[in-house]
Amino acid sequence: MQIETLIWLIPIPPIIAFFVIIFGVNRSNRLSHILAVGAMLVSWAFSMLVFWRAVTTEELGQHPFHVSLNWLPTGNTALKMGVMIDPLSALTLFFVAWTCLMIFIYSIGYNNFGKPRDAEDRPGLPPAKGGIEPMYARFFAFISLFAFGMLTLVIADNLLLLFIGWEIMGLCSYLLIGFWYGKPSARDAMIKAFMTTRVGDVFMLLGLAYLYSVTGTLSFREILYNEQMLSLLASAPSVIPALSTAGLIGLLIFIGTVGKSAQFPLHVWLPDAMEGPTPVSAMIHAATMVSAGVYLVIRFFPLITAGWVEGQHLTPTMVVISMIGGFTALFAATIAVAQNDIKRVLAYSTISQLGYMVAAVGIGAYVAAAFHLVTHAFFKALLFLGSGSVIHGMEHGVHETHEHVDGQDMLNMGGLRRKMPITFWTFLIGGFALSGFPLFTAGFWSKDEILGHAFLNRHFDIFLLLALAALLTAFYTMRQITLTFLGEPRTKAADHAHESVRTMTLPLVVLSIFAIGAGWAGIAEEFPGIGGIIPNWFHEFVGGTLIEHPVTLAFNPVPLLVSIAVSLGGLTLGWLVYRRVQVGASDPLRKPLGGLYTLLENKYYIDEIYDRFIVRPAYWLAETFTYRWIDRGLIDGFLHLVGRTSLRVGAALRSYFDVPVVNGAGDLVGEGVKKIGRTFRVVQTGRVQEYLIVGILFAGIILSYLLVFAR
Amino acid sequence: MIPLSWYIIFAGLLFCVGLYGALARRNALAILIAIEIMLNAVNINLVAFWRYITPEKVSGQAFALIVFAVAASEAAVGLALIISLYRKRRTVAVEEIDMLKW
Numbered sequence: 001m002q003i004e005t006l007i008w009l010i011p012i013p014p015i016i017a018f019f020v021i022i023f024g025v026n027r028s029n030r031l032s033h034i035l036a037v038g039a040m041l042v043s044w045a046f047s048m049l050v051f052w053r054a055v056t057t058e059e060l061g062q063h064p065f066h067v068s069l070n071w072l073p074t075g076n077t078a079l080k081m082g083v084m085i086d087p088l089s090a091l092t093l094f095f096v097a098w099t100c101l102m103i104f105i106y107s108i109g110y111n112n113f114g115k116p117r118d119a120e121d122r123p124g125l126p127p128a129k130g131g132i133e134p135m136y137a138r139f140f141a142f143i144s145l146f147a148f149g150m151l152t153l154v155i156a157d158n159l160l161l162l163f164i165g166w167e168i169m170g171l172c173s174y175l176l177i178g179f180w181y182g183k184p185s186a187r188d189a190m191i192k193a194f195m196t197t198r199v200g201d202v203f204m205l206l207g208l209a210y211l212y213s214v215t216g217t218l219s220f221r222e223i224l225y226n227e228q229m230l231s232l233l234a235s236a237p238s239v240i241p242a243l244s245t246a247g248l249i250g251l252l253i254f255i256g257t258v259g260k261s262a263q264f265p266l267h268v269w270l271p272d273a274m275e276g277p278t279p280v281s282a283m284i285h286a287a288t289m290v291s292a293g294v295y296l297v298i299r300f301f302p303l304i305t306a307g308w309v310e311g312q313h314l315t316p317t318m319v320v321i322s323m324i325g326g327f328t329a330l331f332a333a334t335i336a337v338a339q340n341d342i343k344r345v346l347a348y349s350t351i352s353q354l355g356y357m358v359a360a361v362g363i364g365a366y367v368a369a370a371f372h373l374v375t376h377a378f379f380k381a382l383l384f385l386g387s388g389s390v391i392h393g394m395e396h397g398v399h400e401t402h403e404h405v406d407g408q409d410m411l412n413m414g415g416l417r418r419k420m421p422i423t424f425w426t427f428l429i430g431g432f433a434l435s436g437f438p439l440f441t442a443g444f445w446s447k448d449e450i451l452g453h454a455f456l457n458r459h460f461d462i463f464l465l466l467a468l469a470a471l472l473t474a475f476y477t478m479r480q481i482t483l484t485f486l487g488e489p490r491t492k493a494a495d496h497a498h499e500s501v502r503t504m505t506l507p508l509v510v511l512s513i514f515a516i517g518a519g520w521a522g523i524a525e526e527f528p529g530i531g532g533i534i535p536n537w538f539h540e541f542v543g544g545t546l547i548e549h550p551v552t553l554a555f556n557p558v559p560l561l562v563s564i565a566v567s568l569g570g571l572t573l574g575w576l577v578y579r580r581v582q583v584g585a586s587d588p589l590r591k592p593l594g595g596l597y598t599l600l601e602n603k604y605y606i607d608e609i610y611d612r613f614i615v616r617p618a619y620w621l622a623e624t625f626t627y628r629w630i631d632r633g634l635i636d637g638f639l640h641l642v643g644r645t646s647l648r649v650g651a652a653l654r655s656y657f658d659v660p661v662v663n664g665a666g667d668l669v670g671e672g673v674k675k676i677g678r679t680f681r682v683v684q685t686g687r688v689q690e691y692l693i694v695g696i697l698f699a700g701i702i703l704s705y706l707l708v709f710a711r
Numbered sequence: 712m713i714p715l716s717w718y719i720i721f722a723g724l725l726f727c728v729g730l731y732g733a734l735a736r737r738n739a740l741a742i743l744i745a746i747e748i749m750l751n752a753v754n755i756n757l758v759a760f761w762r763y764i765t766p767e768k769v770s771g772q773a774f775a776l777i778v779f780a781v782a783a784s785e786a787a788v789g790l791a792l793i794i795s796l797y798r799k800r801r802t803v804a805v806e807e808i809d810m811l812k813w
Contacts (some may be wrong), residue, residue: 114775685809686809686810687736687805687806687809688805689733689742689806690803690806692733692734693734696730696734
């Protein structure tokens, strides 16, 4: 089979699974998950085949697998739709296929397949006592649709198809966050997520339209692998002074990323999205959908950096992107320190890590951003699935001991390493990868590369932000591990927790292999000691996506030492502070930090600020201004005025014209005819001889007339 | 030869007799007979004018013959009407048959 045919076949199985489950087999839970996982397995196999072909092809960047057809004729040109695999998308396809497949398998166990349905469970609420999820089939249908959207986005060769996949994922995110729609918090979260990302999407659509109107094409290849086009866009001024056309389009598209990848100031939806089932959090809000936003900025790297020379000053667009990324990385990390919900910590750490990647794109570290994207997808999916496993174990304990504690609050856990050994070890690997534990973990290599890039290209502000964020990352990760797994159980529920089923632990193990191994593909060759043992394949491969291969950086010990120091320092600090948390005690940092801790715990009151300055005014605008004043007062008032005036004019016309003139004339005719008839009816006697006399009389008169006058 | 005017005077008188009968008689049958008399007065006129004024043409005779035929069929229809009327109303007096009035 042609490799191009295989590429467009990749997203097809999940969408078939979606429709078959929705319309056909949704009564059978077993058939539903067999279909969904089977379809994902087929997509995974196709993806691996395509990935293998992509890796073994020389110079893939110059000659990517690409096929397109005319889709929508627009005048003389036609909008083209097609699929393309270049090194960047091949790599994205690789981690998307792996994480999706693992999450699909994990979902079987997470949704308690094989357990009897609990009679008290209602659709729209999570199963209370470990029975099977009431909407089991629906869950698999939704995540299949989601996988379709993500795979479509990855193989797209143009911005429009990418946007379609992007929006399908937005929809699935909405549906899956609100999967347990019986909970009001889930309903609020789903609306919040949808509305917030919509803000970004509108700007992205603007960028898309702008790009099309300037270049006449949306194809990645024709815009991003075309030096003439890029230099043209970079030199043309835009409607906003001080920004080139490329800069403005790049900025608009970046705002789409800000929404999708939850960067400050549109990050507020992601922590709330944790209301969804944990596989959803892992899939959408860690590994794939939020990565799609970063994938987009990495994809548009040539456009964003058009007019920039390596080592020179950053363009205004790049400054904005790097500052937002760096700020988000530190900002989210500080919030994560004060969260007690195991999933919320991970949510903020996701925001923080996405900020890393965005900052990396902003300072021009193309390969490093892509590298961190891949490694992060693996270890964050691992961490989320691990946290799901922990919550599952805790809920089992809660159910068994009838103790009313929050199964997601880390202060209620402790000592789970003995109860859930597989979850503990894999979570430890994921956590160390996230903290950038030196040499072994994938996160170290990718994070180090970003830090090195920032340091060597003299972006010390970004370097400082990211290094501080890394320190905090290591700190809150160790806090999480210590509170959850180490020490002694702080509640009876934690004492009765047990290890999850095999369908849940298997994906953990597979993902933890990647969380370690994925980093080895990109070890810098200049790294002392072990650099060069494994060639820096990642840089070669991904760098080929650009027209000019990015140069590898010279080795400098400062960023390396900094990254080792912050990672180990943060981990140690986290362990020291949290190793002795007593039963019922609050966070040990609460006292020394004081007001700052409250500020962090409440996420800098961003939600409240948005509520005060955006949501409430929006409600006021809708309710008071638009509805009451404009709609009820102005528009309805005008309409009522018109209505009343019409009524009055009508009444006047009726009483002065219609009744006397029209009706009068009509009645006159009718009544007159009646009167004449009544007068003359006496002539009709009914006697035939009288009629005859009359006839003769008239005949005589006419005859006399003819005889006398008509001669 | 008897002059034409005599025939006309005779026919006029006969017509007047018929007319009087049609107007004055109460019996429907008598009215029917009176109408026949008026038709015959017309026939006399037709034949007389033919003989005295246009003897070379047959139209006068032909008209007279048609009038005979019409009179015969009229008598038949009239009689049938009167019989069915009698059956329904048990009378043949015309002033009692005033169903045409308002």
